[in-house]
Amino acid sequence: MLQRIYGTAFWTAPELAAHLNQLEEAKKRDHRVVGKQLDLFMMHPYSPGAVFWTERGTAIYNTLNDFIRERQRADFREVKTPLLYNKALWETSGHWGKYRENMFLVLDKETNEHNVSLKPMNCPSHYLLYQSKKHSYRDLPLRYVTFDVLHRNEVTGALSGLTRVRQFQQDDCHVFLRADQIKDEVAFLVRFILGYYETFGLTARLKFATRPPQRIGSDATWDLAESSLREALEATGYEYELKPGDGAFYGPKIDFDVLDSIGRPWQLGTIQLDYENPERFDLTYTGEDNTAHRPVIIHRAVSGSLERFIAILIEHYAGAFPVWLAPEQVRVLPISQDLDAAAKEITARLSAAGVRAHCDDRNETLNYRIREGEVMKVPYMAVVGKREAEQGTLAIRSRGAGSKQDIVPIGDFIARVTDEIKTRV
DSSP states (O other): OOOOOOOOOOSSHHHHHHHHHHHHHHHHHOHHHHHHHTTOEEOOTTSTTOOEEOHHHHHHHHHHHHHHHHHHTTTOEEOOOOSEEEHHHHHHHTHHHHTGGGSOEEEETTTTEEEEEEOSOSHHHHHHHHHTSOOBGGGOSEEEEEOOEEEOOOOGGGOBTTTBOSEEEEEEEEEEEOGGGHHHHHHHHHHHHHHHHHHTTOEEEEEEEOOOSSOOSOHHHHHHHHHHHHHHHHHTTOOEEEETTOSBTTBOEEEEEEEOTTSOEEEEEEEEEESHHHHHTTOOEEOTTSSEEOOEEEEEEEEEEHHHHHHHHHHHHTTOOOTTTOSSOEEEEESSGGGHHHHHHHHHHHHHTTOOEEEOOOSSOHHHHHHHHHHTTOSEEEEEOHHHHHHTEEEEEETTSTTOOEEEEHHHHHHHHHHHHHHTO
């Protein structure tokens, strides 16, 4: 019997020690463990590869969507498109021949064939939207962005927490533009993506991926696409690595490998240049010369799958989310039951100010409730005693500060928390 054995070697003892430390840190930060501890999500065998988000996990999910919507509000057009499509769409796009085994097929009762599918990506639906109207060169670049749910038929054995799922959401964007706009658009998108990561303290390495063995389109078109994207990437001034043969089947791409707080790389964002699908879908715009021209398409994702991005953030922060992203930002703790009404009034004031606040007035000891708040990694615990209720103050315990308490006027504390949420510190 033969058995495959894998080994890892290091030049120095400190490098080995750093690797072992990273493994230990990764184990402690495992999003499947931390996510359960913080009550963020669950999975169920009745729906393998799909996520059940609790109210706490949904708060993070919605906050991330709101954040990228805010960043995209001025320059992008948000759209929604159907989930089910006839195979004719996927035959036109090339996915039926290249990707069908990864698609969830649906039986068409009229033909008794599996010729309908849930969409595994948004690209073709955006082409149909673009195709439905006439466009001028003045309209471009036109950026369609969507948050639709996608489905991919991953084998059960490959499913893993939030990082490999069957149902997921992408912050997906398709830019329709003129060829002479590629350089400026790539620079804009690279800045957009890197700026988004900086909010979370994430850094990224850029990689340029070229034509894969299995692809559509002629070598001449690929030559043009690769030279155009490489030139645009080099114009940004950012360093990059080459990934030969790792492009999408319709075009070359720039991938963003993000490094988390313990130095692990995660492939997240992408910018893909596509000359093929404008031909396949006969997409046009009216040029300055009043004749029809082909646009170019850029496919852009920032987080990739939102599910996977949340998994990365759970492990990046080890569950200790910054205040703006934390599912529970403030926990209000009355010392005794006669202070419950005062604590609930303070909680209501926090909630009215847009703070995710919860009043823990259970009939448990204060120390027990504080310990539980620490386990749940709540950024702030606001203790209400008789003196605080009389003076309009709070005894604030900040996450990670141990037993230290700061006595702060209620209004000042609300202003502090809302400022941290607004500035996303």
